[in-house]
Amino acid sequence: MDRQRGYTLIEVIVAFAVLGLGLMLLLGTLSNGTRQVRWAAESGRAALHARSLLDDVGIAVPITPGQSAGTFEDGRYRWTLEIAPFVDPDAPPALAAPDGDGLFELTLAVDWGEAGPRERLRLQTLRLRAPDAAAMVVP
Template identity: 45%
Template sequence: MRRAQTGFTLIEILVAFAVLALGLTLLLGTLSGASRQVRQGGDAGRAGLLAQSLLEERLVLLQAPLQQQGELENGRYHWQLAVTPWQDPQPRPRATPQDPFAARLLHVQLDMQWGDGGPQQQLHVASLRLVLPPKLEPGQ
């Protein structure tokens, strides 16, 4: 009578290594996808901060019509700013005279694009800004 030998066969070891390799492949794929999403989230957050600071910086210059464009951070972020007078969707009758010294609403639109190897992602910001009339000197 032969005694049963204990241990693993070669086929069992190969199957175990195949399952381990498959598990590691799935794990590494998940980690690389997560790191890509973290980087894209950071880029989008940075674009939001840059858009906010750009609007605050140009707030003094807001006049209609205005078209400007430029780059930030060595060309990584491209932006376009358009300022136009706001058009009322339900205009008032023409008989109403407009006061040239009244406050006006301006439609501000800022588009930012960024991405590796060319613009692949974008941020679109649209807002209304109230512009006060210039102050008059006494006697004008």
């Protein structure tokens, strides 16, 4: 009697197990890739909103010390803007602007999603507040 050559049941089960493990690893990698793309898109949109808001400071939003907050895209992105006078620790106190004009430090925080460490953008910049035009009247 000739023996037929073929695969045993054990070999077929091992082959399916290896195939299943390979597919599981592949799907995990694809899932992680889509998560990274989504995070990049959300952080990019947060940066665009932050840039837009910072561009308005000094034009549409007055440079006055204090804190303000708001949202973008119906609450999807939340922001907090803090404006404080900037004091250079290396400059002598005599150079400080006594009339309140001068440099101001703007700190903008934008959060989205669960506001975890990867879902938070924090920006700091300096802005010069020009003296009021009415105060510059020459006699």
